[in-house]
Amino acid sequence: MTELDSPTPLAGFTIGITAARRSEELATLLQRRGANIVTAPAIRIIPLSDDTELERVTRQLVAEPPQIAVATTGIGFRGWMEAAEGWGLAEELRETLSATRMLARGPKAKGAIRAAELREEWSPASESSAEVLDHLLAQGVEGVRIAVQLHGATTEWEPVPDFCEVLRMAGADVVPVPVYRWIPPEDRTPMDRLIEAIVTSGLDCVTFTSAPAVASLLMRAKETGLLEAVLHALRGRVLAACVGPITAAPLEELGVPTSMPGRARLGALARHVAEELPRRANRIQAGGHNLSVRGGCVVVDGQVRQLAPAPMALMRALARQPGRVVSREDLLAALPGGGEDTHAVETAIARLRAGLGTPKAIQTVVKRGYRLALDPTESYDNPRPATSAPRQPYPGRGTNPGARPVFPPRAPGPDQSSASASFRQAHSVTAHTEFPAAPAPVRPVRVADSAVAPASSGSVRPAVPQARPVDAQAAGRPVPAADSPVAPASSRSARAANTRTAQAVRAVDAAATSASSDSARPADTQARSVDPSAASRALRPAGRPTVPAQGNPPVTGSGVPVRPTRPAPSLGAW
Known part of the structure; x- marks a missing residue:
C-alpha cells in the first residue's frame, strides 16, 4: 500500500490553519487523515x-x-x-x-x-x-x-x-x-507562533480560506520583520493551500505559488491537501529502509519517528543532498542556534541515528562529514548500471561455443561480374603477363667472390628473393591448356624444382665458406654486386617464365650494391 492509498496519508505532516470560522471542522477533516494541526486564527x-x-x-x-x-x-x-x-x-x-x-x-x-x-x-x-x-x-x-x-x-x-x-x-x-x-485577532500570540513555524520549516502546509486571513498574516509578519522570511518559506518547502482563486490572489501577487482544489469547498480543500503533501515529501531509500522526511518527523518504513529539533535539522540538511557528503561545518550551521563546536554535530548525529532506529542510514565519511547511505538504486555517487542485452551467439555456431562461426556469403553487386569482365577485356590482361611480387624476406647469408655472388670478408648480403609466381586463375585470367608452355607444373616437375632450389642454396653456402678463407684481399675490392639473373635462374621453378632481368644494380664506392627503385606499373600495364 502506497502513502497515497493509506488511510492516514498525512501522518507526520504538520498543517497550520488560519481560518477564524469553521476552523474546527477543517481541523477534524485533516486530523482524520493523520495530520498534526496548529490552529492560529488570523482574523476575527x-x-x-x-x-x-x-x-x-x-x-x-x-x-x-x-x-x-x-x-x-x-x-x-x-x-x-x-x-x-x-x-x-x-x-x-x-x-x-x-x-x-x-x-x-x-x-x-x-x-x-x-x-x-x-x-x-x-x-x-x-x-x-x-x-x-x-x-x-x-x-x-x-x-x-x-x-x-x-x-x-x-x-x-x-x-x-x-x-x-x-x-x-x-x-x-x-x-x-x-x-x-x-x-486582526485580539490575542496575536498563536499567529506569531504560526509565523515562526513557517520560517523555521516547522510546518509542511498552511491553509487559507479567505483573502483577509492571508492579508492579516502577511501584515503581522511585516510588523515583526519576518515578511521576507515568510515569503521565502512559502515559495519553497511550505505549501500554501488556498480554498479558491480569490483567496490565493494576494499570495500570487507576491510571487508565492499556491495550490487549490477544483471546487472552493472545505472538504475539497482537505482532500486536496491529503493528496498533494505526500507527493511533495522527500522519499529516500537509505540503509535498506524507506525514509520520508516530513515537517517535524521522519517516516521510517511506514512508522512515524518523532525527532527533536536538532536531529531533525540535520536530517533535512542531509536529505537536501541525498548521497552527497555534507561537511561538519555545514551541518553545524544548520543546527538551531548554530555554534562553533563541531562536537554538537556528532551529538546530534548520534541522536538522529537513535531516533531513526537504524544507524545504517547515516554514514560517516572520515575527515569529510556525513551523508545518507543511499541504496545502490538511489545512490548519486554509484549509479546503477544500465541493463544490457544478452550476448548473441555467432551465426552458424548454434549451441556449440567452440564451433567456428559460419557467416553467410556476401551478395555481389548487380553489375560486379560484368564490370570485372569489361575491365579485363579493356586492358587485355592475358595469362602470359606476370608482374613481380613484393620481395619476401630470406635469411641473410655471407656471399663470396664466386660465380653466384661476390665475396666480402665479414659483409652480410641478403639473398635475391624469389619472384612469387602469379596464379592466373586467382587473378581472373583464362587458365591455359595442359600443353601450353605456361601450363601448371605437375607433381614431378614440382619435385624437380625443389631439388634445384636446394642445390642453389648449397652453392650459396659453399661460396660463403670459401669467402671466409680469403681475408687478405682488401674489403673494397672484395665487394661485388650480386647477379640477380643468376640467382633467379637457380631458384626459378620449372615451367614458370619470369620478368627479364634489368641488369646488375650499381655499386657504391664501398662496393655495396644499390637496390634499383622499381617504377610503379602504369594503368596500361594492368
Whole structure:
C-alpha cells in the first residue's frame, strides 16, 4: 500500500490553519487523515447586528428598492437577513429583494440567497468580484440603483477595493451594505507562533480560506520583520493551500505559488491537501529502509519517528543532498542556534541515528562529514548500471561455443561480374603477363667472390628473393591448356624444382665458406654486386617464365650494391 492509498496519508505532516470560522471542522477533516494541526486564527469577525448604520441602510433600501443587488459572501448575506429579523424588517427586506435582480459572486453567496427563499439571476464561474464588475459594466449601469453587500475586509485587503467606486464612475447609484468587519485577532500570540513555524520549516502546509486571513498574516509578519522570511518559506518547502482563486490572489501577487482544489469547498480543500503533501515529501531509500522526511518527523518504513529539533535539522540538511557528503561545518550551521563546536554535530548525529532506529542510514565519511547511505538504486555517487542485452551467439555456431562461426556469403553487386569482365577485356590482361611480387624476406647469408655472388670478408648480403609466381586463375585470367608452355607444373616437375632450389642454396653456402678463407684481399675490392639473373635462374621453378632481368644494380664506392627503385606499373600495364 502506497502513502497515497493509506488511510492516514498525512501522518507526520504538520498543517497550520488560519481560518477564524469553521476552523474546527477543517481541523477534524485533516486530523482524520493523520495530520498534526496548529490552529492560529488570523482574523476575527465582528457582527454588526446592533450597528445603526446597517439598520439605516436596510430601511433606506426597503423604502427605495434597488434594481440590482450583489451578494459577495454567504456569511455576509446571512448576517444581513438575521439582523433584519431582529429589527422586524425580515419580511419587508425579502419582498424587496425578490423583486430585484440578484447577482451572487460565488457558490456560498448563492447558497445563502436560496436559503432565504430567493433566487439569483447570475453567478460567475470564476467566483471573482472582478468578473461581476465586468458583467455589470457590459450591461450598462448608468442611472441604475445597485445595492452591494460588502466583503467585510478593510480597505487595504479588499479583493476589489474600487468595486463601488468604478460603478459610481460608470453612472450607477451605489448603496454599500456593511454587514460585518474582519479585523486582526485580539490575542496575536498563536499567529506569531504560526509565523515562526513557517520560517523555521516547522510546518509542511498552511491553509487559507479567505483573502483577509492571508492579508492579516502577511501584515503581522511585516510588523515583526519576518515578511521576507515568510515569503521565502512559502515559495519553497511550505505549501500554501488556498480554498479558491480569490483567496490565493494576494499570495500570487507576491510571487508565492499556491495550490487549490477544483471546487472552493472545505472538504475539497482537505482532500486536496491529503493528496498533494505526500507527493511533495522527500522519499529516500537509505540503509535498506524507506525514509520520508516530513515537517517535524521522519517516516521510517511506514512508522512515524518523532525527532527533536536538532536531529531533525540535520536530517533535512542531509536529505537536501541525498548521497552527497555534507561537511561538519555545514551541518553545524544548520543546527538551531548554530555554534562553533563541531562536537554538537556528532551529538546530534548520534541522536538522529537513535531516533531513526537504524544507524545504517547515516554514514560517516572520515575527515569529510556525513551523508545518507543511499541504496545502490538511489545512490548519486554509484549509479546503477544500465541493463544490457544478452550476448548473441555467432551465426552458424548454434549451441556449440567452440564451433567456428559460419557467416553467410556476401551478395555481389548487380553489375560486379560484368564490370570485372569489361575491365579485363579493356586492358587485355592475358595469362602470359606476370608482374613481380613484393620481395619476401630470406635469411641473410655471407656471399663470396664466386660465380653466384661476390665475396666480402665479414659483409652480410641478403639473398635475391624469389619472384612469387602469379596464379592466373586467382587473378581472373583464362587458365591455359595442359600443353601450353605456361601450363601448371605437375607433381614431378614440382619435385624437380625443389631439388634445384636446394642445390642453389648449397652453392650459396659453399661460396660463403670459401669467402671466409680469403681475408687478405682488401674489403673494397672484395665487394661485388650480386647477379640477380643468376640467382633467379637457380631458384626459378620449372615451367614458370619470369620478368627479364634489368641488369646488375650499381655499386657504391664501398662496393655495396644499390637496390634499383622499381617504377610503379602504369594503368596500361594492368
